[in-house]
Amino acid sequence: MKSYVLSGMSGAGKSLALKYMEDAGFVCIDNIPQSLIPNILDAFSNGTKNIVITVDIRSADDFNARALVNMITALREAGHRIESIFMEASEDVLLNRYQETRRVHPLCSKTVGIKKALELEKELLSPFKESARYLIDTSNLKPKALQKKMIEILEGEETGLKLHIQSFGFKRGLPEECDLVFDVRVLPNPFYIKELGSHTGLEDCVKDFVLSNENAKIFLQKLEDMLLFLIPSYINEGKLRLVVGIGCTGGAHRSVAMSEELAKRLHQFNPVVSHRDLEKEQALWEAH
Numbered sequence: 312m313k314s315y316v317l318s319g320m321s322g323a324g325k326s327l328a329l330k331y332m333e334d335a336g337f338v339c340i341d342n343i344p345q346s347l348i349p350n351i352l353d354a355f356s357n358g359t360k361n362i363v364i365t366v367d368i369r370s371a372d373d374f375n376a377r378a379l380v381n382m383i384t385a386l387r388e389a390g391h392r393i394e395s396i397f398m399e400a401s402e403d404v405l406l407n408r409y410q411e412t413r414r415v416h417p418l419c420s421k422t423v424g425i426k427k428a429l430e431l432e433k434e435l436l437s438p439f440k441e442s443a444r445y446l447i448d449t450s451n452l453k454p455k456a457l458q459k460k461m462i463e464i465l466e467g468e469e470t471g472l473k474l475h476i477q478s479f480g481f482k483r484g485l486p487e488e489c490d491l492v493f494d495v496r497v498l499p500n501p502f503y504i505k506e507l508g509s510h511t512g513l514e515d516c517v518k519d520f521v522l523s524n525e526n527a528k529i530f531l532q533k534l535e536d537m538l539l540f541l542i543p544s545y546i547n548e549g550k551l552r553l554v555v556g557i558g559c560t561g562g563a564h565r566s567v568a569m570s571e572e573l574a575k576r577l578h579q580f581n582p583v584v585s586h587r588d589l590e591k592e593q594a595l596w597e598a599h
Contacts, residue, residue, distance in 0.1 A: 320399045321417055323405070329365055345382065376436050383395055394445065396445040399487075405429055445473070472552065473552045475583045478587065480588040495558065500565065502561065507520055513586075518568045562591075
C-alpha cells in the first residue's frame with residue numbers, strides 16, 4: 312500500500328487534486344486531525360488500495376506543520392510507504408480565486424483580512440512545504456494540466472530525484488519553486504525577427520534560430536555539464552526534487568527552446584518540462 316499526505320494553501324486546488332486521485336482508485340480522506348493519520352494507515356495496512364490524506368489549516372489547533380513532518384518521518388521509519396505533496400499558487404492568483412468564488416478563508420476573521428490570512432497560512436505551512444516530495448504550483452495550471460500532473464505523480468517512478476525544467480519570462484517574475492535559475496536573455500531575441508515573432512520556442516523555425524547561435528551552443532553545453540555534476544551530488548544528499556528555471560524576457564521563445572533542448576540532453580533523468588508563461592504570451596499576441 313502506498314499513501315500520500317496532501318497539504319497546501321487554501322484555494323490552491325487540493326479538492327480538485329483529491330478528485331483526480333479518487334478517480335485513479337485512491338481511498339481519499341479529507342480534512343482530518345493529523346493526530347489520526349497513524350491510526351488510519353494502520354486500519355488500511357492490509358488493504359490493496361492506496362490512500363491520500365488531506366491535512367491543512369482547516370484542522371485549526373490540531374494542525375502543526377513541523378509535527379506533521381516529524382510524524383511522516385517516523386511513519387517511514389516504521390515501514391510505511393508514505394509521500395508528501397504540497398500545493399500552492401501565487402498570492403495574486405489565490406486572492407483572485409477567493410474573490411471569484413466568494414468563499415471565506417479558514418483564517419479570516421473580523422480582524423484578519425484575506426491578504427493577511429494568506430500570509431499567515433504560508434508561514435504556518437512552510438515546514439511541510441520544505442520537506443514535501445512533490446511541489447505543485449497551480450498558478451498557471453488549468454484543470455486538465457493539474458490532472459496530468461497528478462497522474463505523473465501517481466504513475467511516475469517512486470524513487471530517485473525528480474527533475475523539473477521550467478521556462479518562464481522575467482517580466483512576470485521569478486518562479487518561487489525554482490532551485491536553480493538561468494538567464495538566457497543574453498541570446499538574440501526571435502521576437503524582433505518579423506518572420507519569427509508570432510511563433511514560439513516549440514516550433515522548428517524558432518528552435519533553429521535559437522539553437523544555431525554559437526553562444527546558445529556553449530551555454531547549453533556548460534549548463535549540461537554543470538547539472539550532470541550537481542544532480543548526482545543532490546541525490547547523494549537525499550534531495551528528492553530539483554526545479555531548474557530557464558528565463559527569457561517573455562517566456563515564449565528563447566527560454567522555451569532552451570528548456571526543451573536541455574531536457575533532451577538530460578533524458579536519463581526523465582525530466583518534466585513546463586512553460587509557465589507561454590500561453591500568456593500567445594494570448595497577448597492575439598489580443599494585439
